[in-house]
Amino acid sequence: MADHSVVSVANGPWKQTREEVSVLRWEEPPEGPVLILLDQTRLPTEEVELVCTDVPALLEAIRTLAVRGAPLLGIAGAYGVALAAVRGYDVDEAAELLARARPTAVNLGYGVRRAAAAYRRALAEGMAPERAAAAALAEARGLHAEDAEASAAMARRGLELLGELVPGGGYQLLTHCNTGALVSGGEGTALAVVLAAHRAGQLRRLWVDETRPLLQGARLTAYEAARTGMAYTLLADNAAGSLFSAGEVDAVLIGADRIAADGSVANKVGSYPLAVLARYHRVPFIVVAPTTTIDPGTPDGASIEVEQRAGHEVTEWAARPVAPLGTQAYNPAFDITPADLITAIVTENGVVSPVTADALAALGAPGAPG
Numbered sequence: 001m002a003d004h005s006v007v008s009v010a011n012g013p014w015k016q017t018r019e020e021v022s023v024l025r026w027e028e029p030p031e032g033p034v035l036i037l038l039d040q041t042r043l044p045t046e047e048v049e050l051v052c053t054d055v056p057a058l059l060e061a062i063r064t065l066a067v068r069g070a071p072l073l074g075i076a077g078a079y080g081v082a083l084a085a086v087r088g089y090d091v092d093e094a095a096e097l098l099a100r101a102r103p104t105a106v107n108l109g110y111g112v113r114r115a116a117a118a119y120r121r122a123l124a125e126g127m128a129p130e131r132a133a134a135a136a137l138a139e140a141r142g143l144h145a146e147d148a149e150a151s152a153a154m155a156r157r158g159l160e161l162l163g164e165l166v167p168g169g170g171y172q173l174l175t176h177c178n179t180g181a182l183v184s185g186g187e188g189t190a191l192a193v194v195l196a197a198h199r200a201g202q203l204r205r206l207w208v209d210e211t212r213p214l215l216q217g218a219r220l221t222a223y224e225a226a227r228t229g230m231a232y233t234l235l236a237d238n239a240a241g242s243l244f245s246a247g248e249v250d251a252v253l254i255g256a257d258r259i260a261a262d263g264s265v266a267n268k269v270g271s272y273p274l275a276v277l278a279r280y281h282r283v284p285f286i287v288v289a290p291t292t293t294i295d296p297g298t299p300d301g302a303s304i305e306v307e308q309r310a311g312h313e314v315t316e317w318a319a320r321p322v323a324p325l326g327t328q329a330y331n332p333a334f335d336i337t338p339a340d341l342i343t344a345i346v347t348e349n350g351v352v353s354p355v356t357a358d359a360l361a362a363l364g365a366p367g368a369p370g
């Protein structure tokens with residue numbers, strides 16, 4: 001059984017400033033170290049924290065999307081290994097379970113392997129298990145801080161790129177899913193670029209796809225946009241086409257869960273149709289992701305494992321059926337956009353445009369540690 005407690009930290013999403021809400025943190029109360037997560041399934045109506053005291057609790061939080069989004073999954077996975085080590089779990093077994101909790105976001109396995117490698121290295125150097133656990137925790141903290149730095153660099157580079165691709169400023173940008181501070185050690189990936197445009201006085205409007213079936217756009221991106229004060233408008237996913245045809249979209253900005261060596265991008269289902277629309281309407285389609293999302297070990301889009309989720313996420317709405325009992329549902333969590341539909345991939349190390357395997361390889365993705 002998962003062992004976690006639930007702590008309500010606020011009743012309404014707009015009562016606190018950004019600094020007062022922590023997305024993920026490590027604490028060491030007298031009862032023992034814990035990983036505390038903002039439960040993203042409860043947003044935007046409640047800000048509730050999940051206190052994970054063991055690995056099963058974290059596994060459940062990952063599978064239910066209480067903690068989600070590629071970079072944050074990597075950070076959570078790394079802290080999960082540290083939690084396993086300090087709580088006396090079998091670290092190899094915990095690492096295996098954590099890395100497989102969701103299959104598509106490559107960052108999860110990356111974070112887990114990085115912390116597990118630090119733990120094993122410390123043991124091999126003759127350190128006691130407690131010191132090896134401290135090494136795993138230090139690695140998790142390091143990854144957390146690096147992701148914040150990467151986020152800031154992507155925001156800078158992404159804003160520069162927008163300036164080149166969309167002359168004149170006053171951007172109307174469209175995004176899908178959620179890519180802000182809720183998925184990052186910093187301010188996120190694609191949404192960090194949008195925020196930079198907003199701060200520079202260059203954002204006219206953010207169009208927010210609601211992102212069926214789990215509504216990461218409506219629940220999470222709108223929540224983050226509202227807190228920043230930027231102008232934003234929510235739309236049903238299938239309204240995007242009419243926005244493009246009305247000339248109301250200057251660029252599409254999305255994140256990524258895995259970028260294959262050939263530049264194919266796995267991201268939230270609904271991203272690929274946006275790329276097709278953007279190509280037809282000659283609108284830049286920009287992917288913003290840290291190099292930890294690039295997977296040199298996955299050669300192409302067809303080799304990316306796409307997570308298939310439970311059908312009830314489609315056949316029910318707020319736990320009420322919206323289809324006849326027994327209806328089968330097709331519910332892939334992600335889709336794959338081929339490289340030739342992507343105008344540019346923005347990373348902390350540089351921008352790749354056009355997107356080619358050679359240009360991606362030259363960025364120096366970290367690959368699989370230890």
Ligand code: MRU
Pocket residue numbers: 065068069070071105176177178179180183188189190216254255256257267268269333
């Ligand atoms: O299923 P989720 O909510 O974890 O999916 C998240 C996404 O698809 C994000 O767009 C992606 O992780 C990029 S976040 C920087």
